[in-house]
Amino acid sequence: MKNKLFWRLCAFIGVGTVLLFLALSWLTDHTETSMSFIAQEHQQQLLEYGKQAELILQQEGEAALAIWLQELQRKENTWVAVVKSNITAFAGTVLPSKYIDRFQLGRSVEWKIHLYFEENPTMEIPFSDASSHLLIRLPQRMRPGAFLIYAKVLLQIALPLILLSIFSFVLYQHVMTPLRRLENVTKAFSAGKLEARITPSLPERNDEFTRLATTFDHMAERISQLIYNQRQLLADLSHELRTPLTRIDMAVDFVDQQINPKQALERLRYEASTMRSLVEDSLTLVWLNTESPQLNTDNFDLVELIQVICEDARFEYPDRELITQLPEQGLVKQSSQLALGQAIENIIRNALRYTPEKQQVAVILSRQAQHYHLLIKDQGSGVPEEMLADIFKPFFRVDKTRASEQPLANSSNTNGFGLGLALAQRQVEAVGGTIRAVNYHSDLDKCAGLQIIIELPF
Ligand SMILES: Nc1ncnc2c1ncn2[C@@H]1O[C@H](COP(=O)(O)OP(=O)(O)O)[C@@H](O)[C@H]1O
Ligand SMILES: [Mg+2]
Incomplete structure (x- = not known):
């Protein structure tokens, strides 16, 4: 496939981002909901207040209840009331019983609390006859969601940061692994290890990096071939030059000792021109090899x-x-x-x-x-x-x-x-x-x- 890496990155980033958002929003909702209920022991405590109030009213009368309520207000630093809720329809209207049953002045203790309201909600604890109720503004100490702010910081800042870091690391590794191999091979090649190639170390990919690796390997192949050829040529040339040089030495000796100097000079001229042609031909060959001219x-x-x-x-x-x-x-x-x-x-x-x-x-x-x-x-x-x-x-x-x-x-x-x-x-x-x-x-x-x-x- 063309541009395989591009599509792989698109899929990875696209799917990853959507999953991240879904996970974060689900986690935030879930955490917020689970933090919106009054703790079990506080629910029990509130119900207990209701029972006590009812008991005092029955056994000691309203005056004693008033004292107890004042005491409770002070103790919990809140507002408390006991009310009757006899609902009577008038002006010829009728209220179905389902409304009367559900009619409430405050919230039941097991209900969810809105965490964002400034003022604490009023809780309602019905007496056993259901016509009288204890109303109490939820004491501050019982207000749920005290850790909401920390949970939010964790869920909306720390967790995305951690997840994105992991995500980036995986992405980075995916891109960097072949680049690192390319770097190592390039270093090895430039240090003279001419047989170093990348493609054998990237068998599983088949993407843009594979194309880069193949191009590099082609280049490495050509350069190493040129270098091998030139080394070989140089070695051969030096070897071939040895024979005429030896002959020149000999001819010089002959001239020196005046042994057949005319023929020795002739030999000198001949060997010199041999060497010239040899060097010229070798240089032409090197030029044709390296430049590949048209x-x-x-x-x-x-x-x-x-x-x-x-x-x-x-x-x-x-x-x-x-x-x-x-x-x-x-x-x-x-x-x-x-x-x-x-x-x-x-x-x-x-x-x-x-x-x-x-x-x-x-x-x-x-x-x-x-x-x-x-x-x-x-x-x-x-x-x-x-x-x-x-x-x-x-x-x-x-x-x-x-x-x-x-x-x-x-x-x-x-x-x-x-x-x-x-x-x-x-x-x-x-x-x-x-x-x-x-x-x-x-x-x-x-x-x-x-x-x-x-x-x-x-
Ligand atoms: N026509 C031919 N018949 C037989 N052998 C040949 C012939 N042409 C070339 N060769 C062989 O190929 C070799 C390389 O040829 P060449 O490059 O022209 O080098 P050179 O002629 O300088 O030896 C020769 O050394 C020779 O062994
Ligand atoms: Mg020839």
């Missing part, structure tokens, strides 16, 4: 470019046969003549180099529905199947010893260092094309050479 400034004729390269190659390898099958014209738009030229040249030279004398190399270009198809096919030894992908890796050589055996006469300096195809692959990709290598087999299913296939957009 080279799209030139429009040119691919056929013409291939013809020029083949002419040079024939000149360089007169003892191999280089045949071409090219269309009349092959216009390419928004490409790079330089990059493509170098790539094709490298591949044709490889083909010629690995093909025995008197054998053939074919360069075949055809225009297909979506792209140009360029095939460079030789009659060399081919490449072991399991290494077909590896030959595009920098400094990879099927035969590792070749570089150090390099003869002085070889015209292309970095030939033999294993950079040619690595560069060619990046260059072809930078103009939007693809490159791959396949062996082809003779009738006897014997490997009869290597084919490099390049596909280029028009």
Whole structure:
């Protein structure tokens, strides 16, 4: 689901708030109601006053009752009265008995008391004959709800605060847990732990954080790959530079001791230019690797470019046969003549180099529905199947010893260092094309050479 976290938070906050309000209002109502009744012992006390009053009236008369009432008023610091409640309808009207039964001057002791009235309510305790009643304003000491204010503070301030804090904490944890993991992984990554990833630690979520984690992991993957590649490249480059440097040392010694100084100088020049090309090619490779540039400034004729390269190659390898099958014209738009030229040249030279004398190399270009198809096919030894992908890796050589055996006469300096195809692959990709290598087999299913296939957009 899109924006899953958003909907989860909405549901959590919405439902949580409604439940909180419901719970608080129910609790407040319930507490207030349960605090609105006169305590049981006070109810008993009031009923007792009623009984006593009735008894005194019956046994000692009204005068004694008056004294007792005054005493009670003083004792409870309230107002007390005894009344008769004979209701008589007049002016020809009739009062149904249900009204007479219920007619009351004050409240029964078991009734609920309104807690918000300033003045205490008047309580009514009927005598046994029900026509006389003791009325007493509820003594302050018996007034219920003394703790209402504390209950309200607790219910309306403290409880919401506590509940909202718990609520916020849960929400915070929900959001912070993945952020903390992201922070830890970022720290680990920046401290050099390049294999650190977040997604494996967030399997249960599948929300916006998962998207962030995936994006981070993609970035981490690319950066770590770049760093690994560069480290590898640097290690390989330093390793490859060792051989020409040793040769330079030796040549310098020869010049120093005047042993064949002319040839030693020649060697010095050659090794220096080897090193220059090696470093330049490595830097180009690093640039193509890290920047992934789109080279799209030139429009040119691919056929013409291939013809020029083949002419040079024939000149360089007169003892191999280089045949071409090219269309009349092959216009390419928004490409790079330089990059493509170098790539094709490298591949044709490889083909010629690995093909025995008197054998053939074919360069075949055809225009297909979506792209140009360029095939460079030789009659060399081919490449072991399991290494077909590896030959595009920098400094990879099927035969590792070749570089150090390099003869002085070889015209292309970095030939033999294993950079040619690595560069060619990046260059072809930078103009939007693809490159791959396949062996082809003779009738006897014997490997009869290597084919490099390049596909280029028009
Ligand atoms: N046409 C080919 N036939 C056989 N092996 C090849 C051919 N082209 C390339 N290779 C193998 O692939 C490796 C990498 O090629 P490349 O990158 O051009 O490096 P280099 O030519 O400098 O050795 C070569 O060392 C070689 O082992
Ligand atoms: Mg090469």
